[in-house]
Amino acid sequence: MARTTRQRAAVAAVFDTLEGFHSAQEVHARLRTSGDGVGLSTVYRAVQALADDGELDSIRTDSGEALYRRCSTQHHHHLVCRTCGRTVEVAGPTVEAWADRIAGEHGFADISHTLEIVGTCADCRAAAAAS
Amino acid sequence: MARTTRQRAAVAAVFDTLEGFHSAQEVHARLRTSGDGVGLSTVYRAVQALADDGELDSIRTDSGEALYRRCSTQHHHHLVCRTCGRTVEVAGPTVEAWADRIAGEHGFADISHTLEIVGTCADCRAAAAAS
DNA sequence: GAGCGCATGAGAACCATTGTCAACTCACCG
DNA sequence: CGGTGAGTTGACAATGGTTCTCATGCGCTC
Numbered sequence: 001m002a003r004t005t006r007q008r009a010a011v012a013a014v015f016d017t018l019e020g021f022h023s024a025q026e027v028h029a030r031l032r033t034s035g036d037g038v039g040l041s042t043v044y045r046a047v048q049a050l051a052d053d054g055e056l057d058s059i060r061t062d063s064g065e066a067l068y069r070r071c072s073t074q075h076h077h078h079l080v081c082r083t084c085g086r087t088v089e090v091a092g093p094t095v096e097a098w099a100d101r102i103a104g105e106h107g108f109a110d111i112s113h114t115l116e117i118v119g120t121c122a123d124c125r126a127a128a129a130a131s
Numbered sequence: 132m133a134r135t136t137r138q139r140a141a142v143a144a145v146f147d148t149l150e151g152f153h154s155a156q157e158v159h160a161r162l163r164t165s166g167d168g169v170g171l172s173t174v175y176r177a178v179q180a181l182a183d184d185g186e187l188d189s190i191r192t193d194s195g196e197a198l199y200r201r202c203s204t205q206h207h208h209h210l211v212c213r214t215c216g217r218t219v220e221v222a223g224p225t226v227e228a229w230a231d232r233i234a235g236e237h238g239f240a241d242i243s244h245t246l247e248i249v250g251t252c253a254d255c256r257a258a259a260a261a262s
Numbered sequence: 263g264a265g266c267g268c269a270t271g272a273g274a275a276c277c278a279t280t281g282t283c284a285a286c287t288c289a290c291c292g
Numbered sequence: 293c294g295g296t297g298a299g300t301t302g303a304c305a306a307t308g309g310t311t312c313t314c315a316t317g318c319g320c321t322c
Contacts, residue, residue, distance in 0.1 A: 114249075
């Protein structure tokens with residue numbers, strides 16, 4: 001199993017050249033545009049296979065879309081403004097350590113986690129106050 | 132806007148009697164069973180309106196389903212086994228404090244956050260090792 | 263009580279994702 | 293190097309949660 005085919009390599013290559021999170025749909029569109037035709041089903045399968053192998057991390061958007069990113073990129077979390085959508089990336093060594101500890105206490109291993117903080121940024125609070 | 136109708140009250144009532152996270156579909160089924168017929172569209176609208184008003188928190192399942200819960204219930208996070216799906220609820224005062232601090236540093240207020248820890252539980256590791 | 267609008271709900275539309283299945287292709291064997 | 297078979301592919305259909313549409317209904321205000 002896990003044969004190395006042109007399509008699978010193409011999908012993996014996309015994540016090598018791209019930073020951050022990307023959807024399966026986006027990968028598919030990107031491959032189509034770049035001339036490497038890869039079927040949509042295949043992109044989904046490849047992406048899931050990569051995620052199973054631990055080469056990709058996955059999260060879900062608020063709209064229910066699945067996003068993937070190369071695992072090795074340094075870990076960070078998102079601080080999102082609920083009004084204007086502005087996003088700040090924050091590192092959280094405290095949280096990493098806490099998650100590992102909690103997971104260990106419950107007998108869990110091979111931990112990964114996702115954390116999103118949602119709030120209202122200073123600008124939007126000012127704008128709201130002015131109205 | 133935000134009129135007080137029977138349907139909206141019914142949806143809100145469901146979350147008063149239920150602990151934890153529940154999907155819109157589940158709320159709809161529950162209302163249907165209990166005799167209060169409320170349209171699916173209306174459940175979605177009510178749930179979103181409640182979320183907008185800050186009365187409900189929402190997260191997404193791995194399968195893309197949206198889950199909601201009453202905000203006031205004590206805050207906790209989920210530790211999920213990626214193999215068998217077993218879920219442990221964990222409290223995280225450390226994380227709460229950290230999130231508040233980080234958000235404050237970036238000028239964000241009215242913070243809420245979601246945190247999911249995914250790993251492999253002891254049982255599933257043992258099962259995997261046996262195979 | 264009358265009238266204005268927002269709210270409702272049945273069904274259709276939407277869209278990301280998953281399933282299907284015949285054709286294909288890679289890896290290995292001889 | 294050609295054959296062989298099992299894993300892969302991809303066009304298309306199906307699924308399922310969510311959103312949209314629009315005619316009808318009901319809460320509110322006057």
